Amino acid sequence: MDFTNTQIHHDTLPDIDDVVLKPISSQYIKVIIINKLLLYTVCFGFLILGKFMITKAGFQNNFWLIISIVFIFCVINFVLALLAFRKRKYAIREHDVIYAHGLIVNTITTVPISRIQHIEESRSWLSRQFHLATLNIYTAGESGSDLSIKGLPQHEARQVNDFISAKVNENN
Amino acid sequence: MKITDFSQPIRQSSKGIIIIFAFNAFKFFKRFFVLFIAFGLSLSKKKSFANLTLTNLILICVGILVVLLIIAVLKYLNFKFHLSKDDFHLSTGIFNKDNTIIPKSKIQNVYIKQNFLQQIINVVSLNIETAGDTKSEIQISALDKPTALRLKSELFQKAKQIDVQTEVTEAENVFFRVSIKRLLLEGISQNHLRSFAIIASFVFGLYYEFKDYVEELRLRERLEDIVHLDQESVLNIILLNLVGILAAVIISLLFSVIKTVITNFNLEVIENQKTIEINKGLINKVSLSLTPSRIQNIVIKTNRVKRYFGLHTLFVKQAMVNAKQRKNFVIIALEQQQVKHLVNKLLVNYSGKSEAFKPKPYYKRIMALRAVITVGLLTVLGVLIFGRNFWWITGLLLILSVLYVWIGYKKAYYKIDEDYVSIGGGVIDTTTNILEINKIQAVKLRQTIFQKRHKIASVFIATASKTVKIPYILENDAxxxxxxxLFKVESQHRDWM
Known part of the structure; x- marks a missing residue:
């Protein structure tokens, strides 16, 4: 095997900054909104149930305070989720998969394709209504190094899945 | 002594009957523990149980033991294993016959262990571990030691290497053997806070388990009586508290020392041609081997006190090791030189001499913020519980947190060379994390919006067994x-295992 290992200047390496990250499907924001609203409904449901069930004075007197705190929390959470949506981006390069997400804590994870153990495409009931799919990419690492790209258009997820599967098999 | 031929189906050592019997009996008694207590209680009250006399009961017990013995014998007779060229074959089962075949290439680890009973009758157990869940482990519970060692080496012998390896394997030498003195020193310089936490949780656990029983003893009232007598002077209370603290310290210290000595008794590091073997343990003896190709991370830990005594601890993180065994891959009480030698053996071409870079001073800010939040919470709690006087302790804590930030920043660094990444850190401990670049599974860049303004980011590097962090460096550097x-990993196509 002819193997060379010449020093490469750091400027000539392929740069993460040069990659054009592609946003996930704009349909997915609907899934996020529906999920969030469901969660908030459950929260408020429990609170209102508490209003009728719990007779403690401490709870009853501060009921509106609690409700407003929860409400403000929900609004902030909702706004952040909407703003963070635009940060969810991904890219497939020749040798690796990149996924970026997060508004307050922005994370860019890169998994080399040669390290992928297996890949799966999953679709929840809600995502199916919008023709979306989630791509789960598993490595041998700790759970922290696994990737889950949510809200891809279904045909795109299929394409990526096929491409990576072929690559992984080729490596083996 | 005749040499066992592994190519024919053979049974384990006949002493295995004892081990299987003891193991089954133990399991049986453990399962019906509550029942036995009920037996005992009603016996002590009525001299009989369910209209059975004492002799009948003893007969029943003997009967159960005989049945267990027969099962043990049958299990022993039906437990056969042999080796073919590429596979390990095992057949078990009295009524349901199981035939297991494991290809040699799929074997991940082979452990030799010896518990207390096995030490008495001088046999060892051999565990074969394959990738996959924990249930895929095979145990041969009684082999004499030379046979076990030979079986182990044959299991590791890949079919293609047979002619090469048969003669070379004998070239082994004991590289390191721990002395009792160093073991004790290591125990004393352990983190006693951790021991204290373990003991405290254990005591609380016991208390909750036997709450009713303890309350019956009226311990509290008796204790209050004692305290009441001493309440004559404040000095006595302080003394009592001091004695309590001293007792806690001594118990934690003893616990650390005993734990260290028992788990690491007779620690031995043996250097083979390619692998390194660790033998240790007093009550449960374990023997493990480290294979360089499977090692993902190496962590070296020491602290001020330990460095003074020349004590360093080496943690080896391997891929595909079940959780129970993971904590055993530790070599304690090594000299600096010995650590260096082992690291060189396990990581080919590791120099660690490249230039060290430091995180940006932003790291100090993060640590300070963390410390201030912790101290703030503690103060609020403390004032609520102990009253105003707690401010003194807050002052002390603040001084400590300044030290924490200063030392933490001083110790942090990272080095990257052609094949390895090393990251240093720690506050009380001094830790060094080393990983080989071609073992990387994923690389993560993380940046909060506060860090974005300062152009700071952190890099997380994940291997199959651990994720390490290069904290708070310039975004461009990250x-x-x-x-x-990524270039290194993707351009080389080298296996990570």
Missing amino acids: KSIANFL
Whole structure:
């Protein structure tokens, strides 16, 4: 095997900054909104149930305070989720998969394709209504190094899945 | 002594009957523990149980033991294993016959262990571990030691290497053997806070388990009586508290020392041609081997006191090791030189001499913020519980947190060379994390919006067994590190295991 290992200047390496990250499907924001609203409904449901069930004075007197705190929390959470949506981006390069997400804590994870153990495409009931799919990419690492790209258009997820599967098999 | 031929189906050592019997009996008694207590209680009250006399009961017990013995014998007779060229074959089962075949190439680890009973009758157990869940482990519970060692080496012998390896394997030498003195020193310089936490949780656990029983003893009232007598002077209370603290310290210290000595008794590091073997343990003896190709991370730990005594601890993180065994891959009480030698053996071409870079001072800010939040919470709690006087302790804590930030920043550094990444850190401990670049599974860049303004980011590097962090460096540096690491991994096509 002819193997060379010449020093490469750091400027000539392929740069993460040069990659054009592609946003996930704009349909997915609907899934996020529906999920969030469901969660908030459950929260408020429990609170209102508490209003009728719990007779403690401490709870009853501060009921509106609690409700407003929860409400403000929900609004902030909702706004952040909407703003963070635009940060969810991904890219497939020749040798690796990149996924970026997060508004307050922005994370860019890169998994080399040669390290992928297996890949799966999953679709929840809600995502199916919008023709979306989630791509789960598993490595041998700790759970922290696994990737889950949510809200891809279904045909795109299929394409990526096929491409990576072929690559992984080729490596083996 | 005749040499066992592994190519024919053979049974384990006949002493295995005792081990299987003891193991089954133990399991049986454990399962019906509550029942036995009920037996005992009603016996002590009525001299009989369910209209059975004492002799009948003893007969029943003997009967159960005989049945267990017969099962043990049958199990022993039906437990046969042999080796073919590429596979390990095992057949078990009295009524349901199981035939297991494991290809040699799929074997991940082979452990030799010896518990207390096995030490008495001088046999060892051999565990074969394959990738996959914990249930896929095979145990041969009684072999004499030479046979076990030979079986182990044959299991590791890949079919193609047979002619090469048969003669070379004998070239082994004991590289390191721990002395009792160093073991004790290691125990004393352990983190006693952890021991204290373990003991405290254990005591609380016991208390909750036997709450009713303890309350019956009226311990509290008796204790209050004692305290009441001493309440005559404040000095006595302080003394009592001091005695309590001293007792806690001594118990934690003893616990650390005993734990260290028992788990690491007779620690031995044996250097083979390619692998390194660790033998240790007093009550449960374990024997493990480290294979360089499977090692993902190496962590070296020491602290001020330990460094003074020349004590370093080496943690080896391997891929595909079940959780129970993971904590055993530790070599304690090593000299600096010995650590260096082992690291060189396990990591080919590791120099660790490249230039060290430090995180940006932003790291100090993060640590300070963390410390201030912790101290703030503690103060609020403390004032609520102990009253105003707690401010003194807050002052002390603040001084400690300044030290924490200063030392933490001083110790933090990272080095990256052609094949390895090393990251230093720690506050009380001094830790060094080393990982080989071609073992990387994923690279993560992380940046909060507060860090974005300062152009700061952190890099997380994940291998199959651990994720390490290069904290708070310049965004551009972080990106070029990520680019470099990914380039290395993707251009080389070397296996991570």
